Amino acid sequence: MFSPIKKFIISKIHIGKRLDKFLIEELNEKSRSSLQNSITKGEILVNNNVVKTGYKLKENDNITINIILDAPENIHPENIKLNIIYEDDSLIVINKPAGMVVHPGAGNKSGTLVNALLYHCNHLSKLSGATRPGIVHRLDKDTSGLLVVAKDDLTHVKLQEQFQTKEIKRVYLALIWGVPVQKQGEIETFISRSRKDRKKMTVSSSGGKEAVTNYKLIKEFQYLSLLELRLNTGRTHQIRVHLNHLNMPVFGDPVYNGRKSQLRRLPSYLQRRGAALLKKINRQSLHAKELSFIHPKDGKRMKFTSELPEDMNYILNKIEDVLLLKEIKNK
Numbered sequence: 001m002f003s004p005i006k007k008f009i010i011s012k013i014h015i016g017k018r019l020d021k022f023l024i025e026e027l028n029e030k031s032r033s034s035l036q037n038s039i040t041k042g043e044i045l046v047n048n049n050v051v052k053t054g055y056k057l058k059e060n061d062n063i064t065i066n067i068i069l070d071a072p073e074n075i076h077p078e079n080i081k082l083n084i085i086y087e088d089d090s091l092i093v094i095n096k097p098a099g100m101v102v103h104p105g106a107g108n109k110s111g112t113l114v115n116a117l118l119y120h121c122n123h124l125s126k127l128s129g130a131t132r133p134g135i136v137h138r139l140d141k142d143t144s145g146l147l148v149v150a151k152d153d154l155t156h157v158k159l160q161e162q163f164q165t166k167e168i169k170r171v172y173l174a175l176i177w178g179v180p181v182q183k184q185g186e187i188e189t190f191i192s193r194s195r196k197d198r199k200k201m202t203v204s205s206s207g208g209k210e211a212v213t214n215y216k217l218i219k220e221f222q223y224l225s226l227l228e229l230r231l232n233t234g235r236t237h238q239i240r241v242h243l244n245h246l247n248m249p250v251f252g253d254p255v256y257n258g259r260k261s262q263l264r265r266l267p268s269y270l271q272r273r274g275a276a277l278l279k280k281i282n283r284q285s286l287h288a289k290e291l292s293f294i295h296p297k298d299g300k301r302m303k304f305t306s307e308l309p310e311d312m313n314y315i316l317n318k319i320e321d322v323l324l325l326k327e328i329k330n331k
Contacts, residue, residue, distance in 0.1 A: 006127055009161045010061040013210065019046065019055040019063070025209045027065075038065075075104055075131060077119035078111065085304050090155040090297050091148055092121070092134075095306045098144040098283050103132045117149060124149070125156035136160060137234060144309045145172070145288025158296030163234065171290035172229040172239060173218070173308060175315060177262045178248040179225045184216040187242045191235045200255060201237045203245045211235040213242045221319055223265050224251065240284060251315070253284035266323070273322050280318070281311045 014022055023035045023044065036053040038044050045064045046055060083095040094113065101108045104115070117124060117134055124134030127150075134149040136159045150156035162168040192208025194200040212232035219226035225248070229239055240256045243249055249258035259278060263271045292303040308316070 006065040006129075007157055007160065008063040008065075009164045010057045010059060010063065011164050011166075012059055014057050015059050017057050018053070019044075019051060019057060020053045022057060023063075023065075075114060075118060075133075076110070078115040079119050080111065080116035082113075082116050082120060085146065085306070086302070090152060090295070091150055091159070092117070093146060093148050093291065093304050095146055096139055096144060096288075098142050098309065098311070101141045102138045102147075103135055105131070121151060124151055125153045127153055127156045127160075137163065139288055140237065140240075140284075140286075142283035143286045143288065144306075144312075146170075146291040146304055146306050147288065148291060148293065155296045159293065162293055166232060168293040169290070170231045170234075170288060172231070173287045173289050173312075174227050174229055174239060174243065175251040175285035175312065176225050176227055176243055176248045177223065177251055177258065177265055179220050179223075180215065180217060180227070180246070180248065185214070187211075187213045187215065187246065189242065189245065191238060191241055201235070201241045203241060209233070209235050211238050211242065213239060219316075221323075223323075224319060226316065239286060251285040252278060252281045253286075254282075256284075258284060270323055277315060277318060277322050281315055283311075285312050285315060287312055 008026065010022075019039065020032060020036050024032050027035065035044070039051065039053045042050045043066050045051075046057075047062050048064065083097070084092060085095050086093040096102070096113060101112045102114065104110070104112050114131070114133060114135065121134070126133060128135045134151065134156075136148055136150050136156055139145060139147055148159060150159055159168070189203045189211055190206060190208040191201050191211040192204040194202040210233060214230045214232065216228045217225060218228050227243075231238065235241075237256070240250050240253055244253070244256040244258070249256050249262060251262075252258055260275070263274045263278075266274045287308055288306070289308070290303070290305050292301060294301050307313075
């Protein structure tokens with residue numbers, strides 16, 4: 001069967017890039033040869049025209065994708081409570097809890113945000129395919145916080161365009177091991193899938209997707225810090241990969257070096273206390289606290305915020321009590 005149409009609007013950073021290379025970066029699940037074949041067969045169009053695989057992208061090019069996929073398994077609505085921050089006829093803003101997968105996939109056929117949305121809504125956009133109705137962007141399973149869901153295709157396209165043009169603003173809070181040398185800065189690298197472990201991402205010297213993260217130090221302790229992070233791009237595991245690359249992994253991260261191995265940063269007399277604190281959180285200490293975008297229907301900018309969840313708040317409040325670390329006031 002054909003998947004529902006997926007669209008991209010080309011921004012300035014992609015001008016001159018080959019069409020097939022761009023698609024490899026945006027569609028991780030497809031190989032280069034399969035994408036080139038789809039371009040040749042006219043399943044991928046640029047400005048509604050069939051083009052060659054080596055077509056060089058121009059600003060504001062409209063890429064339309066209609067790739068043949070295997071028929072998906074049925075996804076059933078489930079009566080799962082949602083923390084809805086805002087809802088109207090076009091979209092929903094959800095405050096996702098840690099531990100909830102956004103959409104069904106291998107090993108996660110139920111209990112996802114999509115299962116809950118199908119129970120809650122009469123209609124959702126179809127542009128991301130049958131297994132991802134309404135999903136414009138994602139959060140990792142164990143990252144908490146805000147994301148927006150589209151109820152119709154036009155809203156979906158308009159929100160997707162805002163991601164391409166960076167009109168959508170996303171702000172995260174992360175508790176990390178270590179303290180950055182500079183109080184604020186920008187991390188800019190390429191990110192690609194790890195060759196050693198295909199479930200992980202890694203910083204690469206070339207190839208992969210361009211990834212840009214801006215950070216600002218909010219609280220500084222002796223061995224830990226609270227950072228505010230703003231995404232210029234939205235790559236898989238971007239914040240976690242970037243911070244681990246700088247040897248400042250997210251506290252509690254079970255994948256990117258943020259758990260027991262980091263206890264050695266603490267003096268020996270504090271390591272037992274640190275281990276006890278880690279047991280209070282079973283995920284990476286990362287929260288999407290702010291989301292803002294222009295409403296696709298009325299053109300007004302909307303801004304939403306979410307307080308730190310209970311587990312992260314507990315860790316922050318206990319750093320001084322349990323680890324005996326005082327906050328360092330920045331002048």
